[in-house]
Amino acid sequence: MQQGTIAKKTDKGFGFIKRDGQEKDLFFHSNELVNISFDDLQEGDKVSFEVGDSPKGPNAIKVSKI
Numbered sequence: 001m002q003q004g005t006i007a008k009k010t011d012k013g014f015g016f017i018k019r020d021g022q023e024k025d026l027f028f029h030s031n032e033l034v035n036i037s038f039d040d041l042q043e044g045d046k047v048s049f050e051v052g053d054s055p056k057g058p059n060a061i062k063v064s065k066i
Contacts, residue, residue, distance in 0.1 A: 001050060002019060002048065002049055002050070003020050003066065004019040004022075004046075004047060004049065005017065005044060005045065005046055005047070006018075006041060006043050006044060006045045007025050008025070009038075009043050013030040013038055014028060014029045014030060015041075017063070026058060026059060026060045027056075027059045028049070028061075029059070032059075032060060032061045032062060033064070034062055034063060034064040036064065036065045040065075041065065045065055046066040047060075047063050048063075048064055049061065049062060050062045
């Protein structure tokens with residue numbers, strides 16, 4: 001599992017995670033949240049996640065709040 005911080009959250013059910021030690025933020029979708037609702041997640045929250053592949057490139061999967 002990798003760790004990062006919620007960098008941006010949209011009102012459309014997705015956002016971006018600032019990965020520790022990486023320059024590029026990673027996309028996540030609310031469908032990939034584990035044990036937390038999208039509405040309870042805030043920018044600046046620490047999260048753990050795995051990286052998966054999608055047709056548009058890497059994205060965060062199995063995202064959970066630390």
